[in-house]
Amino acid sequence: MPFEKFDLAGKTGLITGAAGLLGMEHAAALLESGAKVVLTDIDDVLLKAAYNRLAKNYDPVNILMNVMDVSLLENIRRVAEQLWQANVRIDILINNAAIDPKVNDSNGVFESSRLENFPIDQWNLQVAVGLTGAFLCSQVFGAAMAKDGKGGIILNIASDLSVFSPDQRLYRKTELPDDRQPVKPVTYSVIKTGLVGLTRYLATYWADRGVRSNALSPGGVFNEQGEDFVNRLSSLIPLGRMAKRDEYRSAVQFLCSEASSYTNGQNIIMDGGRSSW
Amino acid sequence: MAFEKFDLSSKTALITGSAGLLGIEHAEALLETGANVVLTDISQGSLTSARIQIAQFFDIKKIITMVRDVTQAAQVREVADKLIKDGYCIDILINNAAIDPKVMGKQGVVETSRLE
Numbered sequence: 592m593p594f595e596k597f598d599l600a601g602k603t604g605l606i607t608g609a610a611g612l613l614g615m616e617h618a619a620a621l622l623e624s625g626a627k628v629v630l631t632d633i634d635d636v637l638l639k640a641a642y643n644r645l646a647k648n649y650d651p652v653n654i655l656m657n658v659m660d661v662s663l664l665e666n667i668r669r670v671a672e673q674l675w676q677a678n679v680r681i682d683i684l685i686n687n688a689a690i691d692p693k694v695n696d697s698n699g700v701f702e703s704s705r706l707e708n709f710p711i712d713q714w715n716l717q718v719a720v721g722l723t724g725a726f727l728c729s730q731v732f733g734a735a736m737a738k739d740g741k742g743g744i745i746l747n748i749a750s751d752l753s754v755f756s757p758d759q760r761l762y763r764k765t766e767l768p769d770d771r772q773p774v775k776p777v778t779y780s781v782i783k784t785g786l787v788g789l790t791r792y793l794a795t796y797w798a799d800r801g802v803r804s805n806a807l808s809p810g811g812v813f814n815e816q817g818e819d820f821v822n823r824l825s826s827l828i829p830l831g832r833m834a835k836r837d838e839y840r841s842a843v844q845f846l847c848s849e850a851s852s853y854t855n856g857q858n859i860i861m862d863g864g865r866s867s868w
Numbered sequence: 869m870a871f872e873k874f875d876l877s878s879k880t881a882l883i884t885g886s887a888g889l890l891g892i893e894h895a896e897a898l899l900e901t902g903a904n905v906v907l908t909d910i911s912q913g914s915l916t917s918a919r920i921q922i923a924q925f926f927d928i929k930k931i932i933t934m935v936r937d938v939t940q941a942a943q944v945r946e947v948a949d950k951l952i953k954d955g956y957c958i959d960i961l962i963n964n965a966a967i968d969p970k971v972m973g974k975q976g977v978v979e980t981s982r983l984e
Binding site: 593594597623624625840841844 | 870871873874900901902
């Protein structure tokens with residue numbers, strides 16, 4: 592059978608930030624390959640909506656969900672304990688949760704996304720979710736994978752902004768002066784690059800315990816952004832377009848299965864060629 | 869179907885250096901997913917044995933072989949023309965051919981692998 596190495600029957604994958612646009616896609620990728628999934632998210636309403644959407648296409652028996660705040664260790668431990676009690680072993684961890692700050696118009700006198708004005712509480716919150724959250728989930732679920740000797744897989748969802756800096760010209764508003772131009776905030780670059788460091792660290796740390804770790808760095812996903820922005824971004828991408836939301840599934844299936852048995856500590860960049868230009 | 873995006877049915881792939889250790893693996897990977905493969909190599913003998921080896925597991929009709937030296941543009945074009953004439957369109961190219969110098973202990977006074 593050609594795809595037996597992709598087969599995830601009997602495996603369970605936990606996805607953080609599973610109610611988000613890509614979180615749901617990662618869950619669908621694992622379900623397609625036969626895994627059970629544990630959807631986790633901080634928002635219980637969105638989590639239920641994600642569950643309902645996935646349950647239309649996949650057997651609900653294979654879909655569990657838990658509200659979880661990845662920035663709180665006690666919260667993660669509680670979920671791990673519940674899963675353990677229910678005899679669910681997490682074989683795959685997808686650290687996907689992040690606060691993705693949209694670059695918006697702001698009518699204020701100053702633009703808070705700019706480095707000069709960026710609020711420390713926003714820095715702390717975004718780092719707590721996007722970076723510390725991945726560390727804490729790896730600490731709890733990764734350690735369990737290593738401990739019982741069965742190993743496992745940790746996939747960190749980074750971004751093409753883990754390998755290059757945001758091009759702030761993409762977000763430029765012609766009517767605004769330079770000091771009020773909105774930007775992709777500094778946190779995004781720091782968090783996504785940090786995840787690549789975490790990936791390499793984990794890849795070596797538990798390698799002898801059968802735990803592999805890789806990062807996936809997606810480029811921007813088309814989600815009805817404004818035409819002007821989409822055109823500007825597309826012109827920076829050799830393939831001439833943003834990604835479709837389901838175009839990362841195959842990579843998730845590869846990285847979360849035995850198909851990638853010799854891939855460890857890598858950052859797989861899927862950006863339509865943007866970083867080659 | 870879960871893996872339809874991996875499906876290569878009706879695709880044809882050309883692999884250079886196909887008679888080598890990894891060349892054979894690349895060919896089998898594509899055959900597993902349904903593609904036709906064109907094996908090319910500089911050595912007719914090892915190309916034939918590669919084809920026989922692979923045909924133990926896959927439909928021999930999906931395995932074409934062509935001797936070719938990738939460093940000779942004329943030979944490459946000749947292969948391309950022949951494939952077009954036979955109705956094949958190459959959808960996938962795997963540039964795999966290489967000279968892989970093995971590092972061996974030699975008895976001589978001069979070790980040629982060294983930069984000097």
